[in-house]
Amino acid sequence: MRDSDQIGSGKVSASEAVIEGVSASSHGIGTNLPQPSNPGIGLTLDPVDSVRVNLSAAERRTSALAGRRTVKKDWQAAWLVRAIQCIDLTTLNGDDTAGRVRRLCAKARQPLRPDLQKALGLSGRSITTGAVCVYHRFVATAVEALDGSGIPVAAVSTGFPTGLSPLSTRLKEIEASVADGAREIDIVITREHVLTGNWQALYDEVKTCKQACGPAHMKTILATGDLQTLRNVARASWVAMMAGSDFIKTSTGKEGINATLPVTLTMIRAIRDYREMTGHVVGYKPAGGISTAKDALAYLALIKEELGNDWLQPNLFRFGASSLLADIERQLEHHVTGRYAAFSHHAMA
Numbered sequence: 001m002r003d004s005d006q007i008g009s010g011k012v013s014a015s016e017a018v019i020e021g022v023s024a025s026s027h028g029i030g031t032n033l034p035q036p037s038n039p040g041i042g043l044t045l046d047p048v049d050s051v052r053v054n055l056s057a058a059e060r061r062t063s064a065l066a067g068r069r070t071v072k073k074d075w076q077a078a079w080l081v082r083a084i085q086c087i088d089l090t091t092l093n094g095d096d097t098a099g100r101v102r103r104l105c106a107k108a109r110q111p112l113r114p115d116l117q118k119a120l121g122l123s124g125r126s127i128t129t130g131a132v133c134v135y136h137r138f139v140a141t142a143v144e145a146l147d148g149s150g151i152p153v154a155a156v157s158t159g160f161p162t163g164l165s166p167l168s169t170r171l172k173e174i175e176a177s178v179a180d181g182a183r184e185i186d187i188v189i190t191r192e193h194v195l196t197g198n199w200q201a202l203y204d205e206v207k208t209c210k211q212a213c214g215p216a217h218m219k220t221i222l223a224t225g226d227l228q229t230l231r232n233v234a235r236a237s238w239v240a241m242m243a244g245s246d247f248i249k250t251s252t253g254k255e256g257i258n259a260t261l262p263v264t265l266t267m268i269r270a271i272r273d274y275r276e277m278t279g280h281v282v283g284y285k286p287a288g289g290i291s292t293a294k295d296a297l298a299y300l301a302l303i304k305e306e307l308g309n310d311w312l313q314p315n316l317f318r319f320g321a322s323s324l325l326a327d328i329e330r331q332l333e334h335h336v337t338g339r340y341a342a343f344s345h346h347a348m349a
């Protein structure tokens with residue numbers, strides 16, 4: 001990638017690249033784009049049976065990415081600001097409290113320190129994270145804390161992280177989160193359906209969850225670290241999309257292996273092929289263990305190469321991450337001042 005490679009199309013400055021195609025109204029920057037809704041299709045097993053993934057080719061394709069594709073200076077800053085706009089700022093811990101969630105929401109509203117935002121030429125722009133992601137218990141707290149910001153609340157509401165509670169309980173949890181104001185629901189699938197090749201059961205489960213989501217957008221977590229092979233990842237991606245997922249997401253952050261670039265390549269190629277077959281657009285969310293600006297740049301580069309600029313927007317791409325923002329802010333401070341600050345200088349929840 002050349003220094004001048006851009007997030008958007010057309011010849012624009014680095015700051016403009018950040019906001020290109022995105023209205024900078026007083027609402028959250030990530031909320032002004034229409035969020036595509038995937039109506040799904042009937043279950044058809046042709047793509048599920050025929051898909052093949054070559055593990056070593058996927059590893060080769062992605063291994064050199066971080067080193068080979070370097071964007072520098074202003075362009076790197078623009079990409080990092082775009083990464084911030086695509087973060088689902090997340091807290092999913094057993095010791096979460098309303099206070100922690102409120103602090104997280106304050107950070108989502110103002111993810112960049114005002115002095116850094118000004119130095120980047122983005123004063124007056126509404127730069128926010130893509131969403132805040134919490135357990136059901138904290139949906140109402142987050143909705144209240146984000147009032148007027150336009151930032152959506154995403155809830156993990158289906159027996160997260162294992163998804164092993166009864167389906168009826170999971171559906172009630174989804175409905176309760178939507179009633180409390182969640183505009184996005186991150187569901188988890190029953191891994192057993194993938195591991196036993198029970199595609200009809202997986203399709204029915206995801207489709208039933210989609211109906212329970214009503215107007216909320218649904219992200220389907222495949223828990224790829226539990227699925228044993230990239231072929232299973234590809235097959236589960238297809239079934240989840242056919243059942244109406246608006247996004248497919250890699251991981252809960254709680255599996256032994258979470259988001260990786262080979263898994264990402266597998267899932268985004270399924271997204272590309274699904275669009276070719278159906279015309280429906282599905283978003284992508286890698287989650288779990290993405291904690292450095294360098295990681296974020298590698299993911300953005302892969303998305304740009306495989307899916308194009310349309311997917312480099314918060315309506316079609318999110319990072320599920322709890323600590324990524326701190327490193328990005330640190331790198332942007334270095335870009336502006338030439339110095340690195342300690343992590344503790346960047347307020348996080």
Ligand SMILES: O=C[C@H](O)COP(=O)(O)O
Pocket residue numbers: 090092133251252253254287288289290320321322323324
């Ligand atoms: O969905 C988001 C993940 O749970 C966040 O994982 P992380 O804490 O490793 O960033």
